[in-house]
Amino acid sequence: MSMSAPPDQPLLLMVVGTDHHPFQRVVSWLDRWLADGGASRVRCVLQYGTARPPGSGDARQFLSHEELQRLMGEAAVVVSHGGPATIMECRRTGHLPIVVPRDSAEGEHVDEHQLHFARRLAKEGLIALCESEDALRRTLDEALTQPARFRVATSGQVASGEAAMSAPVRRTAELLDALIAGTRPNRAVDPVRVAFIGGFGRSGSTLLQQLLGELPQVCAIGETVHLWERSVRDDELCGCGTPFHDCPFWRKVGEIAYGGWDNIDADAMLALKRVVDRNRFIPQLAAPRMRRGMASSVERYVGLYARLYDAVRQVSGCAVVVDSSKHASLAFALRWAREVDLRVLHLVRDSPGVAYSWSKQVVRPEVTAEPAYMPRYSPVWAGVLWDAHNSMFELLSAVGTPVRRIRYEDVLRDPVGELSGIVDFLDVPEAADRLPMFDQRVVHLTTTHTVAGNPMRFTTGELAVSRDDAWQSELPARRRRVVTAVTLPLRARYGYIPERLS
Ligand SMILES: [Zn+2]
Structure with missing residues (x-):
């Protein structure tokens, strides 16, 4: 029966x-909404897939892509499931989609990625989220009485931050519908909570790590991505100033995790890293299923990490372990660790500042045998890498890993406010009223047992958190223009345009 309007x-x-x-x-x-009077207010085309066909409206089991696009162009209101590709398509055609995510608890999907994805987009105001029948009815009425609120700027208008979904992120999202059938392993009984600081180098991760490490119940351990080579094999300095193998903290961690560091063959771990933990493997690590060979390598690799984190938890007595490795591929690999409750702090810093930092020469003090320097990049290359690395964390969030974006400039401007937000995200209420700052921006840094990272990790004592604007006078204007052009879409997304920070 059809009661077409x-x-x-x-x-x-x-x-x-x-x-x-x-x-x-x-x-x-x-x-039900159509039967209760909605049918007289709209024409309705309803693509119902494998559900039972609806009793009213123009019901279609499936729509071709052309048909979908034509209908979206014509539609006044679009209701979508939580599929990233459909949502992107809606926004591309000027709709603020009304989204009802599929829920695995209702047997509508194999996992909860649509829920996570939709909630994240709703938080950013990119969709109108409805998780109940009431919400859907209210929202439909609102869309029909105030249609302007459900229109968005189309991709031609990139002015506002929210409309500027960068091209790589959009392409990625389009891939997701095909990719995610979602078979992430079930959580272990008592997974260890890991705050992973991700992002491109020289974005301030060491400062953030040092601040977090001063919180009660939080233990910062540096950049474990370099642990196997620089610490286990080369015995570089721990953040406490002692060679790695002489540090009592790490000795205890090694005993609990592996029965002693002697049982870890650093070269074997590095060989495993080469077949698991590289950015080129991210498409496989982001997929719902991995090839069998890949899966067993990933399992072994992240299994060793999980034991490390768990041992740190035991030795430190802390609820949260902070790993400031930054590398996206490690974060993607850790998604597969059942024993890890992974929460990612995606740290971004405006691209000209990062590019300037990469152009400077910095000595690595933890290498004691001979002088060594941190690598350098030209500003343009730094800009290209900035874009690529940050995009990967957008993808990580889109595939359902909890990711909180932190702007370095905000940490410098309001350290107390930023730390409070992070404490919520990491779920450490014990820390909420015990932030390590006094005078709002002075922190007392104590000794940490951190491996690898920026020389700042050796700093102890009082540190005033303040703005770092050297790049504004030091980075030549021509180079700055190139960097900002290369990184434009994500800079807009992160709120660096208009230039209100400089
Ligand atoms: Zn130490």
């Missing part, structure tokens, strides 16, 4: 996607 009524389009799990809830919700 006259053709001059606005078009309501609903799309549930092609997943083989039926999305019955949303079809029934819309069906």
